[in-house]
Amino acid sequence: MMEYITFSVLSSGSKGNSTYIDGPEGAIVIDVGLSAREILRRTVSAGGEPGRIRGILLTHEHSDHLRGVVPLARKLKIPVYGTASTILAAQLPEDITIVSFDSGRSFNTAGFSIMPFALPHDAADPVGYIVEMENTRIGLATDLGYGTILVRDRLRNCRVVILESNHDEQMLIDGPYPWFLKQRVNSRSGHLSNKASSGILDDIFHAGLESVTLAHLSEINNEPDLALGSAKDILGLNGRSVKLTAASAHEPMPLARLDLR
Numbered sequence: 001m002m003e004y005i006t007f008s009v010l011s012s013g014s015k016g017n018s019t020y021i022d023g024p025e026g027a028i029v030i031d032v033g034l035s036a037r038e039i040l041r042r043t044v045s046a047g048g049e050p051g052r053i054r055g056i057l058l059t060h061e062h063s064d065h066l067r068g069v070v071p072l073a074r075k076l077k078i079p080v081y082g083t084a085s086t087i088l089a090a091q092l093p094e095d096i097t098i099v100s101f102d103s104g105r106s107f108n109t110a111g112f113s114i115m116p117f118a119l120p121h122d123a124a125d126p127v128g129y130i131v132e133m134e135n136t137r138i139g140l141a142t143d144l145g146y147g148t149i150l151v152r153d154r155l156r157n158c159r160v161v162i163l164e165s166n167h168d169e170q171m172l173i174d175g176p177y178p179w180f181l182k183q184r185v186n187s188r189s190g191h192l193s194n195k196a197s198s199g200i201l202d203d204i205f206h207a208g209l210e211s212v213t214l215a216h217l218s219e220i221n222n223e224p225d226l227a228l229g230s231a232k233d234i235l236g237l238n239g240r241s242v243k244l245t246a247a248s249a250h251e252p253m254p255l256a257r258l259d260l261r
Contacts, residue, residue, distance in 0.1 A: 013249030025111025047255035
């Protein structure tokens, strides 16, 4: 039996979001914001195995996280997990298996201990996740307007962090969005700027942090070099090399491996 976890951000951005995490007992997918066919293609392209997927976890009901959920659940005959409010808002059909959970209460699936935690975003009941096995933790938090005390507390002590770095503040101000949308993105229920994301990284940094993936980058109001540069400044100040990448909306990340301790 494998003694490691593998993971890949299959897609990240306003066009669609999905993350694949695999362990000794099977895999999970967090969000399915692309078509089921494309998610399966990207899973294989990254080095994963679609047949190992045991469940779909929802962060919230927005279409860039939900688009392919129902077709993928039907095709693989797997359950969909979400808070009761998210499931209600998503209007999921009755022919798929639905498992509801409460934010702040852990549950188990595919051999992982899953801890959902609340995020400040303009959705029914948005959550991030800590995915844990044998004290190895992967933390995911995207689609949040600011780093709450809870968010920072949950992301501490993770070996891997997948964190939103949505926009450069000046690019957003100068960009083509109408004013109301700029206000939404920059609000406390919107999306993290590069500066805000780096501030969270500064606060949660610890010696065991091995990998940071910046996620949900805007293709209009951000550039990978700006997001990565902001994070590098913070991580560099902490005096330790951390693998730092920016997830793409167009291609999956190659499967990364974490040996269990």
